[in-house]
Amino acid sequence: MTVPAVAVVDAQTPGNVGTIARAMKNFGFDDLLLVDPPEDVHDPDGEAYGFAGHAREDVLPNAEVVTVDHLVENYYTIGMTAITNEDSRRHVRFPFSTPGEIREDLGGVETDAVLVFGREDVGLTNEELAQLDAIGAIPASAEYPVLNLGQAATITLYELRELAMDETQLPDVEGERADEAQIERLYDQWDLLLEAVDHPEEKRAKTMRMFRRIFGRAHLTEREAITMLGILRRARTFAGGDRSTEAKKH
Amino acid sequence: MTVPAVAVVDAQTPGNVGTIARAMKNFGFDDLLLVDPPEDVHDPDGEAYGFAGHAREDVLPNAEVVTVDHLVENYYTIGMTAITNEDSRRHVRFPFSTPGEIREDLGGVETDAVLVFGREDVGLTNEELAQLDAIGAIPASAEYPVLNLGQAATITLYELRELAMDETQLPDVEGERADEAQIERLYDQWDLLLEAVDHPEEKRAKTMRMFRRIFGRAHLTEREAITMLGILRRARTFAGGDRSTEAKKH
Numbered sequence: 333m334t335v336p337a338v339a340v341v342d343a344q345t346p347g348n349v350g351t352i353a354r355a356m357k358n359f360g361f362d363d364l365l366l367v368d369p370p371e372d373v374h375d376p377d378g379e380a381y382g383f384a385g386h387a388r389e390d391v392l393p394n395a396e397v398v399t400v401d402h403l404v405e406n407y408y409t410i411g412m413t414a415i416t417n418e419d420s421r422r423h424v425r426f427p428f429s430t431p432g433e434i435r436e437d438l439g440g441v442e443t444d445a446v447l448v449f450g451r452e453d454v455g456l457t458n459e460e461l462a463q464l465d466a467i468g469a470i471p472a473s474a475e476y477p478v479l480n481l482g483q484a485a486t487i488t489l490y491e492l493r494e495l496a497m498d499e500t501q502l503p504d505v506e507g508e509r510a511d512e513a514q515i516e517r518l519y520d521q522w523d524l525l526l527e528a529v530d531h532p533e534e535k536r537a538k539t540m541r542m543f544r545r546i547f548g549r550a551h552l553t554e555r556e557a558i559t560m561l562g563i564l565r566r567a568r569t570f571a572g573g574d575r576s577t578e579a580k581k582h
Numbered sequence: 583m584t585v586p587a588v589a590v591v592d593a594q595t596p597g598n599v600g601t602i603a604r605a606m607k608n609f610g611f612d613d614l615l616l617v618d619p620p621e622d623v624h625d626p627d628g629e630a631y632g633f634a635g636h637a638r639e640d641v642l643p644n645a646e647v648v649t650v651d652h653l654v655e656n657y658y659t660i661g662m663t664a665i666t667n668e669d670s671r672r673h674v675r676f677p678f679s680t681p682g683e684i685r686e687d688l689g690g691v692e693t694d695a696v697l698v699f700g701r702e703d704v705g706l707t708n709e710e711l712a713q714l715d716a717i718g719a720i721p722a723s724a725e726y727p728v729l730n731l732g733q734a735a736t737i738t739l740y741e742l743r744e745l746a747m748d749e750t751q752l753p754d755v756e757g758e759r760a761d762e763a764q765i766e767r768l769y770d771q772w773d774l775l776l777e778a779v780d781h782p783e784e785k786r787a788k789t790m791r792m793f794r795r796i797f798g799r800a801h802l803t804e805r806e807a808i809t810m811l812g813i814l815r816r817a818r819t820f821a822g823g824d825r826s827t828e829a830k831k832h
Contacts, residue, residue: 351730351733354729354730354733355729355733357723357725357726358722358723358726358727358728358729358733359722359723360723360725383730385726385728385730386726387726414751415751427758427801427803428752430752469752470740471743471747471750471751471752472608472609472743472747472750472751473607473608473609473610473743473747473749473750473751474747474748474749474750474751475607475610476607476608476635476636476637477608477750477751478608478635479604479605479608480601480604480633480635482733483601483604483605483608483732483733483736486733486736486737487736487737487740490720490737490740493721493722493723497721497722497723497724498724499723499724500721500722500723500724500727501664501665501721501722501723501724501727502678502680502719502721508677551677553677
């Protein structure tokens with residue numbers, strides 16, 4: 333498995349470099365390489381630092397300034413481009429991989445790799461692309477496929493996060509469905525409630541199937557099932573109470 | 583299948599609204615709803631328009647200003663948050679869905695849905711989240727899981743693009759592997775070249791298996807196979823030529 337470095341070639345806007353550094357830190361990437369960076373990219377009061385969030389503490393200050401030749405000579409290079417060729421008649425921008433395909437590729441190989449992003453306006457030149465080992469492209473709307481540089485890098489790094497991150501902030505749960513005995517007790521309570529509210533006998537089975545369908549799709553957690561169970565019990569008590577009160581009135 | 587609208591609650595930075603509008607247009611989404619937007623969000627010379635790219639032509643100017651109550655009353659609401667609860671003991675931020683799970687959920691239902699994004703600094707309040715129907719969270723590094731608002735929306739919209747986009751800019755190809763006869767001709771040429779360069783007879787079969795492994799993995803396109811074939815033919819001719827020249831010298 334390979335955790336790629338990230339290179340940005342000739343970015344014009346320091347804010348985009350900061351945005352990329354932030355996305356790197358958000359998804360566990362460390363090595364930022366800059367080719368011809370904007371002048372104030374290393375100014376702690378500049379726009380790059382302003383956009384970098386906590387990446388101002390490490391990813392951004394640790395960024396190295398390098399050349400395209402350095403990338404070509406030392407890395408398996410994957411150039412990101414918005415527009416590919418239509419088919420294989422020309423080689424430069426074809427074949428291409430989507431971010432998901434790049435993740436699978438790098439997941440199966442151990443090497444020094446780098447994702448190469450180009451300029452805001454024209455991306456990577458054909459001359460630059462011709463030197464790289466692979467081409468990546470983000471599928472986007474045919475009507476408007478040109479992404480902002482920072483946004484393109486953010487998506488790519490998110491898609492490649494499994495290569496770089498050990499642990500996410502999210503609890504490691506698979507929906508945490510309450511145990512089936514708990515859920516069966518819930519259906520019992522629904523059944524008792526239907527009885528308490530005089531739901532027509534002939535519709536009872538069909539309605540119970542509906543409850544099973546609804547709660548089957550919803551995958552209640554333990555806590556949700558317990559809360560729901562309590563409410564149904566109370567509803568039955570009150571329904572029973574109401575009816576007996578009403579019965580007394582008659 | 584449901585194409586959700588996108589709502590941004592109380593954004594502080596017009597640039598983020600522009601970034602979100604651009605991502606919407608990049609991935610085929612149309613309906614932008616703004617709750618308490620920043621003042622100059624509708625100023626064509628302002629920062630929002632500056633970040634919106636071509637979305638300045640439609641998504642951004644068509645954005646409606648609404649309230650959270652309006653969202654709750656009219657939509658299936660999915661609130662996006664960076665931090666969830668750890669487990670099901672508290673309900674407000676749990677369970678949650680990842681963007682991929684939201685895509686599956688919305689892909690299987692027909693309704694009016696909206697993705698709700700919160701403030702840059704504090705996101706959505708617990709009070710707001712409590713009114714919404716579902717919670718979404720982007721898996722990120724445990725060390726630094728808090729994404730920039732524009733970047734969070736960009737990732738979410740990319741992940742949900744299949745709900746909204748008819749067609750991408752990328753050619754619809756599955757790697758376009760050259761036909762097998764073409765590729766077999768390539769192996770024949772390698773074999774002939776090995777012969778021409780006096781590759782040791784006993785290693786020949788093993789080396790040919792290596793070529794099959796290498797080119798098997800690389801899935802050459804028709805054009806690549808043809809080019810390669812031409813080069814090998816020439817190499818064989820020259821190798822043969824060289825050898826006979828050399829032979830004459832001896």
